[in-house]
Amino acid sequence: MNKVTHIEEAIAAIPSGAVVMVGGFGSPGTPFSLINELLRQGQKHLTLIKNDANEAGIGISKLIEAGRVDRLITTHIGLNKTAIEWMNTQRLEVEFHPQGMLAEKIRTAGAGSFGFLTDIGLGCEITREDQLLDWEGERYKVEMALKADFALIHAARSDRLGNLVYEGSAMNFSPLMAMAADQVIVETPECCEPGEIAPNQIHTPCAFVNSLVLLPLLTQEYAVMEHHVRH
């Protein structure tokens, strides 16, 4: 049960037209190396699902700027003026959800359920008439599960079976996406032997992971971004 795979092979499994979830909230948790390989291989007409669009010139913004992304399902792209420009000029279709609804839609797919009843956004512009359900005397909004063909995940640490550990705020959507996507590709800078991670400290059990790409080193993209440091 060794899931370690070459990055070329892991990413080559993704066809054009695929629906791809990408972990990360801003930079932390963003699988920059997997994204760069997807850019290199040239898959097109992708639908991406990510909390945000990263910032111009890095992460999934590279895919957007290269015209590879037809559609982005997200919650907020305010930090990426390029993505907003692509959206406003109709070169990128963007579907927005409240952040917790996006998380919960993904988690619902990951739990093998099909939708959930909520009151978030009831009466607001984001709610359409056909999403309303009167049930047992109350009115709810039905949010449907959001699945994907692939998930691209960055883990701080893994064993070679694919048990994952996240660090800091880099966890965010990753454990949910690992459950919700049919094929889960993980990049990690640190791969250990099974048993080295305590069983109750594993964030994503290996059952949810299909392939594991070892990063020989963390490039500059993974470093602290100077323009976010206040002096």
Place this chain on the structure above:
Amino acid sequence: MNKVTHIEEAIAAIPSGAVVMVGGFGSPGTPFSLINELLRQGQKHLTLIKNDANEAGIGISKLIEAGRVDRLITTHIGLNKTAIEWMNTQRLEVEFHPQGMLAEKIRTAGAGSFGFLTDIGLGCEITREDQLLDWEGERYKVEMALKADFALIHAARSDRLGNLVYEGSAMNFSPLMAMAADQVIVETPECCEPGEIAPNQIHTPCAFVNSLVLLPLLTQEYAVMEHHVRH
């Protein structure tokens, strides 16, 4: 933000007639001490929500045998002949759910949602006509969220803010119940200072915990049960 409370005071908050979730799958994770105190204080007409009924003479079975429990929402009570006897003689009302549906109903309440759409049990005896929903061309069963007034939880370790860590298979329903109940009472044999548990090793963040009872020692109920050891 010190949540450490005396056991008498913590349990005295529970009134007769309360709906109480109890962690644990079999013995692991069962908050025996909190249950014993609830037995001692005498609250009646309780509705309990627990995976199982423990075994005769221990855990929530004590409450059932003392006639304190009107209703049990559970998944399987096969290891407790006394509880089955109470059920069969109509002294205890029992509501059964598939185990993962019980978990998910609790988790749905814990997520602040109201229900979810599933296909589990469709066409089976457990599904009533009024639970069926045709939505976007598919037929689903609607499972409603399951909340509680209180949750009683056993944690292997905590800090005094109420950040919890579970051990082994003792996690099971506890993190879900901690999210789903309005008041969460935790017992633990080990309470440390904030910061001693690594932030990414906390299973239940302190926001979900209201009071914390320190166990001076673990009684025999927490030990390996000889009759479950095969020789």
Place this chain on the structure above:
Amino acid sequence: MSDIEIILKRAVHEVHPGSILNLGIGLPTQLLDYLPDDLDVMIHSENGVLGAWKQAPREEMSASLIDAAGAYISTVKGCSFFDSAVSFAMIRRSKIDLTMIGAFEVDQEGNLANWKIPGKFSPGIGGAMELAQKTPRIVVLSTHCDKHGKPKILTKCRLPVTAYHCVSRIITDKAVLDVTPDGLLVTEMAAGMTPESLQAITEAPLIFAADTLDLTEEVKLS
């Protein structure tokens, strides 16, 4: 060799290295005793364990670690613990490759009844319904007849069904049967059984493979 031993020894052949499996409470759990110690599998237990293994040595038992059957288990390297919602997410997302499960009744369409005998036995549902409905491959382990000698392999289940069209294979002390679109296909029979004698203790009509193997031989290989 007891009927149970025959079933379990044959069931060992169903377990493929590299797979994730769940062993239902009762007969399937006993399979643990028959699995080689170096087998590369991950056993899922509904109570939140992936990587459960045989009973731990007495001095290593933890009161906080059981499998869903209540045994004080050891674990394999790479084991993980998680909550019940994640545990059943794993099941409903079909991440368990194989579930071995017991049966009160199983029928020719692969329908399974194993959770309730109205008026006699209704201790609850447990994890059976979700395992049966969502595991890609379900192998039923069961004696061929009940303790009164009555067939358990039926034309149509009479007890409340756990899940429909879920069973792939049935392993009994008398035969191995595959659920196919055409009905139940017998691929192995125990020594001494004939198509006629097997049909006589089976309610569902049986189809026999051209090269029906000797179940007893398979058992000896374990």
Place this chain on the structure above:
Amino acid sequence: MSDIEIILKRAVHEVHPGSILNLGIGLPTQLLDYLPDDLDVMIHSENGVLGAWKQAPREEMSASLIDAAGAYISTVKGCSFFDSAVSFAMIRRSKIDLTMIGAFEVDQEGNLANWKIPGKFSPGIGGAMELAQKTPRIVVLSTHCDKHGKPKILTKCRLPVTAYHCVSRIITDKAVLDVTPDGLLVTEMAAGMTPESLQAITEAPLIFAADTLDLTEEVKLS
């Protein structure tokens, strides 16, 4: 003192020891700079942090740890990290005691608009909708008027609403206003403001507390 400074220094008084709070991106996040270092609060950040704190010293910054506003934060003792589903479960289960949030518009019924200006600004929704709808106490931090000098405190929001009837209090550079069943009650005013001059820059009709305090004095206490 700038308008922003006035607002933030006054906002410090809203933070009670022992509470959990969330600081919206923009003006509220800047409050961090004004909080005393030994304050016993837990700051929730939507990206999965409970116990977020001020920017970390340069040598302790981690590229894996930011708050929802993108700052490389330090954490307090007892901090926990969790996934986005748990993070918003915390919000929707109303475990956040207080959210300070920015506004494009807020009206006399406590309705809030802060996520979209159709045709001009629609970067998404983020966590604002759930925070606004589910936090027991919402305090809006905002300049009293927009940069063109137009009132932001309206009779009825004209922009798409983030959440209805959610705001408890509004803190501006000119006044502190509480949303009450009778309308907006002014409890503090900046030095030099009169009921008339405040009403003149506010679209919603104002009620004035009998003992309206001096906002400027409150600010000096910080």
